[in-house]
Amino acid sequence: MLSHLLARYLCANLEVDIVAYGGSKPHATILEQRSIHIHEMAQWPIIPRSLPRILRPLMLLLKAVTQFLMLLQFLCFKIPAPDVFIVQNPPSVPTLVAVKWASWLRGSAFIVDWHNFGYTLLALSLGRSSPLVALYHWIEKHYGRMSDGSLCVTKAMQHELEQNWGIKATVLYDQPPEFFHLASLEERHQLFCRIHNDLTQPRGLQDCVSYGIDTGRVDFSETLFTAGEGSDIFLKEHRPALIVSSTSWTPDEDFDILLEAAVMYDRRVAALLNEDDSTSEEILWKDICDGKQFPYPRLLFVITGKGPDKEKYEEKIKTLKLKRVSFRTMWLSAEDYPLLLGSADLGVCLHTSSSGLDLPMKVVDMFGSGLPVCAVSYSCIEELVKVGQNGLLFSSSSELADQFLMLFKGFPDDCPTLKSLKNGALKTASSDRWATTWEANAMPLISEASLSLHG
Template sequence: MNQTKTRRRGRAAVVVLGDIGRSPRMQYHALSLARQAHLEVDIVAYGGSEPHSAVLEHPSIHIHRMTQWPSIPQTLPKILRPFMLMLKPLVQFLMLFWYLCVKIPAPDVFIVQNPPSVPTLVAVKWASWIRRSAFIIDWHNFGYTLLALSLGRNSRFVTLYHWIEKHFGRMADGSLCVTKAMQHELAQNWGINATVLYDQPPEFFQPASLEEKHKLFCRIGKSLSQPYSRQDCLSYGILGTDSVDSNLTPFTTQAEKDIYLKQNRPALVVSSTSWTPDEDFGILLEAAVMYDRRVAAILNEDDSSGEELIWEEIRNEKQFLYPRLLFIITGKGPEKEKYEQKIRKLNLKRVAFRTMWLPAEDYPLLLGSADLGVCLHTSSSGLDLPMKVVDMFGCGLPVCAVSYSCIKELVKVEQNGLLFSSSSELADELMMLFKGFPDECDILKSLRKGVLETRSSAKWDSGWEENAKPLISQVISQRLGPM
């Protein structure tokens, strides 16, 4: 193609065959393209969850929401299901192709999230030919390994998916990826030269102030006060409060203009999950049961009595050696209801669970208000890193994460977090970290200090400027001439 005949348009298209509100890295790409590269940005994605307000309010970012493929009804005859499964990618391809070629202005570059690979990579590559645009893939993981979780590695569909992903992946003008391990895999076995762009939190992920914590807990107070079972250690009935006091939360209290953290507050543990098979939430449930029973044994309590423990009336100093734990689990996904049913059947005295979906502006505040983060992500490929841990570190929150091949690129053991491989190991870490909470938990404080020391040098904007912007400029120049 004669490059001199193609003029630059000053636009970029960010493509996500998924919910843009649940694709934080692609939202950050859009913000950087608009702020740092000074481009008009068109986001083509599904709706569902609202993106961050910074994306919604930026005048140079334009969101184009496609209609999502409906879920297959359970009443559909089994003989028709294979037909529907084959029809789905065809319909997705036609809709995505229409948006990329007709609905949005021709961009200088398409930046597409992978996975999903089919039909995304095919549609974007063809659109880049037609519109004479550069084509960059941002590799978050491998699509064929995710498909293999449900179909198995030996499935013919997985083999075909792998071929399509590799074939069209090699046709991109440039590639970004999330880890050095993935960069090595792409280079050695796929013939793809990728630039590592580590996930980093944007500026709105930071530790929460005491006032921000109090206001957040007041906003979500209704959700906190509703236990899954008849009562638990956080429900307001046990605390002796029949209604939600706007100045009183399980963690904070306000007297006139002064806000205080309660000395006998529960420890707040946060986990964000997509409720999918690559995150075994059962590990967290088992660890919670172990923590509950171990503390009961230390306190010489009879777990079989079924009597609720009224913490405000306990005066024995030994009772406060280990705190109550509140696990707040955020996220949406297919296995959420299954695990909520399991939570309802647990008979825990010192541990409570709440599941919720928070607005984009409240999620960083929750992380910045918590005492510990737990990550259950195991990676279908073993080559990606969990964005949720990056967000937690941005908010100054130490992490306990499932151990797998490349997680140490992110979690530095005994510096900013700990790793575990079983529910028993996680229970051990909970006992160790929260002993003497809130004042005498020295190991937890040391981990938080380590997170805060490293977060100042880890910024999305600087990483994007150093790694992504040069690649984008290079592929645009090769296709359309100098920027």
């Protein structure tokens, strides 16, 4: 998130102060920038699920008041007075209020960068009929209309803001930072060496990926996907297909869809190959690893991120009895995550959008890494995912399973549709980067807002 925030706001010869929550270390290229000054706030502790429901509104109110006071302290006293405050929304409460007040006190312009609507996110947990959601909506709309300018991430959101909120916004599509790119063979090999133990340790019992792997070895001339030494590195012929999905493990991403699709792929391949149910798992895994089950490969799903629903889904994964599919969950450094995307064969996005008007930044990152995507279909996703060009859309687990079968049949060499989508993702990545979109869309708005305030 921080890398995208900086990418949206940073351009040549600007001093940028970022006030944000910590929790993970930013990418090294960000930390090395002398013009970027990061100010970390203490995070509010996660509200325990065991807390009685009647007390949750009180805790949310206490959280908002505490964060409001903390934000004012940073914005009014701990950073130099800026020409422009730019606040990413959501969160809306108390962020919009605090930044607006700070802009008054410090004589700065106030610009809102709309990534979604905060009240729709709150409604996921409290329900649309909640009085707190109505109050949140009013605050978000009232303070949003007090801005000196607005940016937003889709044309659909631009239309909604203008028609129903009375806010004119400029569309600034997210673009991937430069460190998202197609990984070289050497970069892939080094990455797979670093995360070898995470990839080979199954969630539960032994599976088709951990079969035959000596997790205690020290020699990293061979990984699950690559082999060789020095510059003489090659991709293994019978490697698993690597599928990546990143998530914050929240209710707006239904991972049951992915788990069900994995089970369907596993069973449908078995049916297509007329597999004998009496075959032992050990013999079956050996045949799959040796390529005897061609043309359908093993699938290794790597799910990155951390969040409240992670443990729930990890327990579900342990109960699945899959023969050709494996799952791994992990948290990667800011340097290794882009390399994982640049090394994978397919990305999966389960983001459904609480408002139906925002776009998933994870897909932007995937395209920046030349990674084609299968994404959940919703109202404005086609502003980003071009069906048949850089990705596919699905509405059910069965449809996603069909896409896996179609894309990976003949993997790794004889899968033309997957290769075509990959080429499309690479073209998407090369078409626009931050320099051109920033200069064309964001800079004029920021300059106008600053000049109108300061003359």
